[in-house]
Amino acid sequence: MEHHDTIVALATPSGAGAIAVIRLSGAEAITIASSIFISISKKKLSKQKTHTVHLGHIKDGHKIIDEVLATVFKNPNSYTGEDVVEISCHGSAFIQQEIIQLCLRKGCRMATAGEFTLRAFLNGKMDLSQAEAVADLISSDSAASHQLAIQQMRGGFSSEIKVLREELLNFASLIELELDFAEEDVEFADREAFQKLISKITLVLKRLIDSFATGNVLKNGIPVAIVGEPNVGKSTLLNALLNEERAIVSDIAGTTRDTIEDEITIGGIGFRFIDTAGIRETVDVVEGMGIKRTFEKMEAAQVVIYLFDASLIENSDEKLQKLKNEIEKIRNRFPQKQLVIIANKADQLSEETILNYKNKISDLTFLSAKTGQGVEALQSALLNFVNTGALRNNDTIVTNTRHYDSLLKALEEIIKVQEGIDAGLSGDLLAIDIRQALYHFGEITGEISNDELLGNIFANFCIGK
Template sequence: MLGNQDCICALATPQGLGAIGVIRVSGPNSIRQLAGLFSKSLEGKQSHTLHFGHWRTSGGALIDEVLVSIFAEGKSYTGEESLEISCHGSAYIQEQILRSLLENGCRLANPGEFTQRAFLNGKLDLSQAEAVADLIASQTQRAHEIALNQLRGKLSNELRDLREKLIHFASLVELELDFAEEDVEFADRDELKALVNDVLVYVGRLIQSFALGNAIRNGVPVAIVGAPNTGKSTLLNQLLGEDRAIVSDIAGTTRDVIEEMLNIDGISFRLIDTAGIREGAETIEAMGIERSRAKIEQAAIVLCMCDASNPDSLAEVKAWVKELRSRHPSKTVFLLANKVDLVAGTKPSDEMLFISAREGFGIDELRTKLSSAVK
């Protein structure tokens, strides 16, 4: 426990009108410090107990009927003696309770200070502290699962195992160096090689899991690219189930990058509708095309669209796909042949996915492919 800390307080529930408001208090001797504000004595009470009573101002005026939860030192979120005051959700009531706390020696907590104290007091390690913010911000099932596993120490345990392997490896190397002039082997060479390989595989898996976890938390970036008027904006609207991008028969309508979030099977995808790529575009459209190229570089998944009714379009996009896969082997690239409703006799192909963004044909299969690409 860190010493010489003051008592902090903050509203734990969102500001505004609501049925219930919760105010959190943490700090050494916080129960004794605030004893005059609550109608019942809380000193000596068992940790993790709930107490009904009245909260009053420093002058004794009644503010509200409240429930006070108490947490003993070492048994709270922060590791310090803590209270949580549950009151009615009136903004005025919450303001008056906070005012009474400030008048009795508390101060308003800085952003993230409760979690900071939990970290400093050894209740959370750094990866768990980061997971708290991720858990609060999670908007999908997968983002929630990743944050929760990290909060429960899954990443911490993996890093601890990696540390132990590295220490073991270092100790064997140091022994060899200490007795370098003697014909003595303290470690089998095959064991050393296996240990190094294990560590490399482990680090590679951590890097891969970080990239995937980061994408899931922030939305897997999916760039929709193609020549003008191949149906990119129509596909965006079809996937979202609403009109978010302007659709027109005039080539070059989308002159800037449009980004929207889409949830598929609990995974958040950040769809990026890019300006159609073509040579000889005017200045404003050309700026949009440059932004499109930048987004393609950043995307984890690229949907390359062509017009199935135009053989030249198909040949052009096949060349794009080949180039993308060559330059970025880690990217997932799908070739989509759109406007299949205008072409007779199309046959299923492993090379490309036939869709009709306007009619909705093939969209369910595309959703499945997107979901499978990050699982």
């Protein structure tokens, strides 16, 4: 993979705006920018110091395209590690394209997706896990996902992996050295210290692997399915949570025939609420398909909110028993799910009725989706389901599926090493599994990579990053 030419791309979102930034990177970036930029002070851009900003005009021959600011970053002190020029122009889509086309005619090439960050990785400005965190930071849409991306971009996760890899690499070198002196039966690697290292690595890997469950939901949002019988107020609750009329509400049972999804942030954590079709026996084919999808969404959700109309059940022991049976069915079908049981229309209940409910159904939450009473308490309850302790303590949390997969493979090899030590295997056999573990560590930080892997990772970036 060769990246020696000079690239150009729009670094800000496409479309009209107040200001747009066009970025050039490569050996000829400053030279090309100098050929189209005329400074107000008549200074040559190529003669200016790094990290300086200059006012001037972009000119195509005698035609002035725009008045701009040109910022110079000289290698290696730039984002990509190459010479970089950023041109801040007015946000007209026409102006943006005129400047980019001019740069292309002067010798630039249009950057591919993520190529600026790819060059930063290739030039040693960041490792691969930090580069991936750049994309996560750009796409972060909650305080939690933002904090996770910042932690990873600052190198906390990769530093932890690098330390483990270096320690294991040192022992691997000593074991490999023993192979050169096999006939003399000498040991360069202290087996007791090696055992302690393997135990340490095992503990760290298990902690990082376990953190993925938390990291994945914090990064992507926590799916919450709102379920219950038809016409109990599920859509009204969704609208109350979102504070907008997102779902159609009517007195007709079966109004919601498909799932409706939307996201909100509560306490810095993203939640993805799913309003589902009412669960009941039906001969309506379309409604039946919606009910089937309801159970699919319950399967995929981390939290299930079961909603019932408390005003219809309060004076009926038969209905109350049926409700308890339905709740028990859900608990049995989804034993791993966090389940919130909500008595809706609490504004229509007397204190005596509420007390009666509490005595007969444990862990019951009362609210009125219509008036908003109890919605804040529900939001607080949802936050309690999220393990944010590691986030508050700045512990390393794994959010990337590729990293998770490499950690699992590394742990598998470390377990093989441990089994080999317990079985008294020779150094040459231990070395095979150690090399594999080192390989998977290297995959995470990019010390071991290939063009296909890099292509897959950076293809998900925006063009100007």
